[in-house]
Amino acid sequence: MSALEAIELGKRYGRRWVLQQVSFSVQPGEVYALAGPNGSGKTTVIRLVTGLAFPSAGEVRLMGQKVHEGGWALRRHLGAVVEAPAAFYPQLSGRENLERLAWMAGLRRAASRIREVLAQLELMAVADQRVATYSLGQRQRLGLAAAILARPDVLVLDEPTSGLDPVGIGKVHQILAEEASRGAAVLISTHHLREVSAYVHKVGILGGGRLVDEVIVAAEKARHRIRVDDPPRATALLRTLPSLQNVRLRGEWVIVEGAVEGAVDALVAGGFKVFEVTRDYFDLYEYYRERVAHG
């Protein structure tokens, strides 16, 4: 069963459809990134899947139940930040804000869990200061703390790294990866595809209110690049090997998919000088640019 599933989701304002036939699913332990240019419908998707807005077509299932008909109790499974920066009561301290959210979530032993998430997000030093005094980055981190507070099965975050410094960005990505490895299904909307490409499993690319492509990143990672003394000839040679797929030239690199050891053996046997062999991580950003440009 998918932890989160959007089925033929559509949203219309008046006569204008801002989202049409968007379907995707996020499994437990999986990180799904929604990408797309401004106005492509990312935030609308986030609002629909969290139940804040109601779809004009289709449905959303959270842990197998319909979000918009399943009742409020279903939200026990959900942790979400849908605004950047995350919104809190400015007159209360960070800890007091979390205490109220924990009470609303019916969280047991809230005090120790609140300490835990504050420490995890490195907010202990400002925990008892009014949120009004927090920096943008501190508010964003407090937002993530609020989202993971009740150990949700599904985590939904809209631009979770917006306004953060590089250290903060790294921290957020680390926590999201940890949440996924704990078994949570994570859905994020982001513009920062290079940052998330290290741990996302799928990327949905939105354009003009439709899901124009879905990339399974994990499957894309079994790829290597080889630097040799004569790349064009090396490429021609490697294309003859049945154990390799999608052999192509990219600048001075030969990109191969499949058994890289066999490729190196063949190159050495063919008299080529092999200078370097390295994993070729899928460049989400480049793919996204190409997809949006030609989508």
Add this chain to the structure above:
Amino acid sequence: MARLFLWEIEKLRHLRSVRLGLLAAVVLPLIWSVAPGLKAVYGLQLVSGWQVPALALLAGMEFLYPFLVAMAASEVLGSEVSMGTLKALLLRPMPRTRIVLTKLLAASLIPFLFLGASLGAGIVAGLPHGFGGFFGGTGLGEGGFAGMGYLGAGEALAEIFRAYGLAALTLLPIAVLALLYAVVFLSTTASALATLATVLLMRLLVVFPAITPLLLTRYLDLYLRPEAAGPGLLLLVIYTLGFAVLAVLLFEHKDV
């Protein structure tokens, strides 16, 4: 629900409209108690401290209190929208109905809060004039400020309390209407404006005699006509409950 309601009360303390409303409600009777032109402009000479809160109520109910109540009740929901905290609330495992009901209850307290503050300030401002029995009227009972002869302190107190109580009750549907509009527009300003426009429009509808008895605004001066309290209050209750039910139903399926 009780805890959520207490939290709403705590939030009320931080709303700018509530603070401004309280300030205005306190300042109004103080102004009347020291106004040098009272006799010249209105032909009125204060002879008793009881007349000060009465004067404040008469002046405030004309426009100021309905306006302040509409603003503050709109901000009960509007402030959550502008701060972004409404979304955070709705993401928690709690029924939307419970959230909007506690907000309706909090908004319903606002007329009593403002008029209570005004009454308290009026009594303090009336101290220099004394609170004993006097020849004349409070302005809220028979004979207006001229009265019908001697008025005992107990009777005057009862008149004042009855008038303030009735006035607060007549403002109740305005507070709930403001919250209904806040649900519709998700904006403090739009909601307050819509509420005031509705009230002003209703006042103009007296040109249709057939519907006049059913108009909310027909009963905004109920504090001066306690004899009409029976049917008046019944209608105000119907308006209040009607607006509240609409607010709950709309909020249940409102895109946020």
